[in-house]
Amino acid sequence: MSTPYTTIIGLEVHVQLATQSKLFCGCPAQFGAEPNTQTCPVCMGLPGSLPVMNRAAYELSLKTAVALHCEIPTFTKWDRKQYFYPDLPKGYQISQFDLPMSANGYMKISDDKGRFEPKKVGITRAHLEEDAGKSIHDEVTGKADSEIDLNRTGTPLLEIVSEPDMRSSAEARAYLQELKLLLTYIGVSDCNMQEGSLRVDANVNLHLETPVGHVATPIVEIKNMNSFRAVQQALDYEAKRQYRVWQETGQKLGDSPKQTRGWDDATGKTMAQRSKEESSDYRYFPDPDLVPVRTTAERVEEVRAALGELPADLRTRLTATHGLSAYDADVLVNQGPDIVKYFLLAAETSGDYKGACNWVTQDILRSVKEQDVAIDQFAVSALQLAALITAINDGQLPKPRAKEVFELMLVDRMDVAAAINTLGIEQVDESALVTLCQDLLRANPKIVADVQNGKHQAIGPLVGQAKKKNPNADPGRVREICLELVARGE
Amino acid sequence: MAITRADVEKVALLARLQLTDGELKMMTTDLSQIVTYVDLLAEVDTEGVEPMAHAVEVSNVFAEDEVRPSLPREQALANAPGRNERGYLVPPVLGG
Numbered sequence: 157m158s159t160p161y162t163t164i165i166g167l168e169v170h171v172q173l174a175t176q177s178k179l180f181c182g183c184p185a186q187f188g189a190e191p192n193t194q195t196c197p198v199c200m201g202l203p204g205s206l207p208v209m210n211r212a213a214y215e216l217s218l219k220t221a222v223a224l225h226c227e228i229p230t231f232t233k234w235d236r237k238q239y240f241y242p243d244l245p246k247g248y249q250i251s252q253f254d255l256p257m258s259a260n261g262y263m264k265i266s267d268d269k270g271r272f273e274p275k276k277v278g279i280t281r282a283h284l285e286e287d288a289g290k291s292i293h294d295e296v297t298g299k300a301d302s303e304i305d306l307n308r309t310g311t312p313l314l315e316i317v318s319e320p321d322m323r324s325s326a327e328a329r330a331y332l333q334e335l336k337l338l339l340t341y342i343g344v345s346d347c348n349m350q351e352g353s354l355r356v357d358a359n360v361n362l363h364l365e366t367p368v369g370h371v372a373t374p375i376v377e378i379k380n381m382n383s384f385r386a387v388q389q390a391l392d393y394e395a396k397r398q399y400r401v402w403q404e405t406g407q408k409l410g411d412s413p414k415q416t417r418g419w420d421d422a423t424g425k426t427m428a429q430r431s432k433e434e435s436s437d438y439r440y441f442p443d444p445d446l447v448p449v450r451t452t453a454e455r456v457e458e459v460r461a462a463l464g465e466l467p468a469d470l471r472t473r474l475t476a477t478h479g480l481s482a483y484d485a486d487v488l489v490n491q492g493p494d495i496v497k498y499f500l501l502a503a504e505t506s507g508d509y510k511g512a513c514n515w516v517t518q519d520i521l522r523s524v525k526e527q528d529v530a531i532d533q534f535a536v537s538a539l540q541l542a543a544l545i546t547a548i549n550d551g552q553l554p555k556p557r558a559k560e561v562f563e564l565m566l567v568d569r570m571d572v573a574a575a576i577n578t579l580g581i582e583q584v585d586e587s588a589l590v591t592l593c594q595d596l597l598r599a600n601p602k603i604v605a606d607v608q609n610g611k612h613q614a615i616g617p618l619v620g621q622a623k624k625k626n627p628n629a630d631p632g633r634v635r636e637i638c639l640e641l642v643a644r645g646e
Numbered sequence: 647m648a649i650t651r652a653d654v655e656k657v658a659l660l661a662r663l664q665l666t667d668g669e670l671k672m673m674t675t676d677l678s679q680i681v682t683y684v685d686l687l688a689e690v691d692t693e694g695v696e697p698m699a700h701a702v703e704v705s706n707v708f709a710e711d712e713v714r715p716s717l718p719r720e721q722a723l724a725n726a727p728g729r730n731e732r733g734y735l736v737p738p739v740l741g742g
Contacts, residue, residue, distance in 0.1 A: 177712060182714025191732045211708035211710055238660075442700055447707045
């Protein structure tokens, strides 16, 4: 370890669940509507209105909790968390306090470049709560009124709290990437950070070994990070800052209340915000308007069985059963469920996982990116890719010409057979190749002499000439035959 | 269990209530009496009684995930003490 301290990181992630309507009312949960057009008496907190739990929101939470290997208690309830803020119209947030719907899970993280050892990050709990509204502040003078938009009020959020198990900003970033991937695979959230569907708060402090023993610095919560890159930068900045402050003041954990700091992307610094109120100050109590939810072990097993293949399982299958390298499996799986579905169909149909992996991670991904299309709109379908791979593997299509075929499939939307036909690709039999090589050698005595003198690379121009005379000639084979003929003195 | 003046001051602050000196005194007395009365429950032997999380014995009441019409914006904003054409206006909370 190159630093004189260990960085201790825990992350709180809020994900918006992919429901049509809000958590406790029928207002739409979609992002981007005109301000204050998606509200009703329930989410505005008008007196006399009563919340009813959205079934899909609970089911999506359950699915996520199971995918995170959490324990699912058979009984859960919702509580009121009271605080005053203009974007919280009821004066309390409906959340979960002492009996959350799930707890004690974990997620595995690893790094394909080996910057840290694979590890399990503990999930303390995942609980279902409602979102608050949005405040638009006067950023310029801070003096004009703030504007409140309540469209987001009451949309369902799953708060996923990790144990303080991460030891570097790279681990924190890997955790976030893996979590996002998992949530996308099981389809519980679109995880769009720009639209606020995935928000991250980080808790960080340092542990130091000093002459007087083990010391921990005060815990800081960092907010306002709008990308995974920002999370990583903020954590790196904060670790250095805490070490500096500790050197200057010697302040330890418990010497000062937990501090909240906001990340500023522009300056690359964290800035102090308000000191955090003690959690008892939220005066949680069970919400009398909502009834508890009971579930059974059988129901949890059903959810587990219906989860499908999770990213970690898929990586294992691709490496263990289908012979892909860990790196390749990682690159593929990290592309998300749509690309993976495409890859799997091409691989299963052609029976060549490695071939499909090469095509998908190279030409397909590049073309998809260049054309800026969704994979299911892409010119070359998974089945067409499988046909292309099969044509190569069956020897119908010499590998060096496969890119030309792919280009025609891509640009002119031809199928494999039509593209092969158009290019006039046909197999050249061995004797024709030998004849071709013999003719070329006879016409180029200087090259023959050079090769005989040990300059094997002199053969290059002949390979080019062979390709001109017969585009179907396999350059690699031409080279081999020519060298062999020279060696035998023919 | 007696409630102190400091307790009342803290709770008043959390509830954003401004109390006069007289009100603080009165509240301290009243709340002490209420809490002392509730303390009677401590005399009941609750050994082996499962904690109650909710007053009604009903669970799993769900609504299906279906969008229903929201209020028109004009209606939603109708009672706002401060507003513009799009939203509610509140005193500046920046840095709060």
